Amino acid sequence: xxxxxxxxxxxxxxxxxxxxxxxxxxxxxxxxxxxxxxxxxxxxxxxxxxxxxxxxxxxxxxxxxxxxxxxxxxxxxxxxxxxxxxxxxxxxxxxxxxxxxxxxxxxxxxxxxxxxxxxxxxxxxxxxxxxxxxxxxxxxxx
Numbered sequence: 780x781x782x783x784x785x786x787x788x789x790x791x792x793x794x795x796x797x798x799x800x801x802x803x804x805x806x807x808x809x810x811x812x813x814x815x816x817x818x819x820x821x822x823x824x825x826x827x828x829x830x831x832x833x834x835x836x837x838x839x840x841x842x843x844x845x846x847x848x849x850x851x852x853x854x855x856x857x858x859x860x861x862x863x864x865x866x867x868x869x870x871x872x873x874x875x876x877x878x879x880x881x882x883x884x885x886x887x888x889x890x891x892x893x894x895x896x897x898x899x900x901x902x903x904x905x906x907x908x909x910x911x912x913x914x915x916x917x918x919x920x921x
């Protein structure tokens with residue numbers, strides 16, 4: 780969604796600034812439910828803080844920066860297609876790298892996603908033969 784919105788801005792937001800905005804929006808959206816957890820009443824181990832710092836910097840900031848930097852080279856439709864393929868790549872990487880098992884439902888879901896991407900890549904116009912090239916059935920295009 781934010782990739783497409785960034786394409787509509789008159790002055791696009793730089794990837795690092797956009798990553799910061801996305802993280803700030805996520806913080807604001809999760810702040811009220813987090814207050815109900817009353818986490819300040821429990822001890823906070825150093826390992827937990829290290830895990831939060833890692834997750835904040837590596838997958839979140841670095842991931843956003845790389846994603847938005849790469850998507851800036853694409854139009855909105857192309858970026859949306861890449862976004863659609865993310866769950867399929869996560870499924871494949873989880874199976875190959877982590878040894879996760881893949882169910883028939885997951886294979887079906889991946890097939891649906893890839894089928895949708897394939898359909899979206901079609902422009903809906905019938906193919907036409909160029910001049911001097913034989914088209915289907917041997918007819919020469921004009």
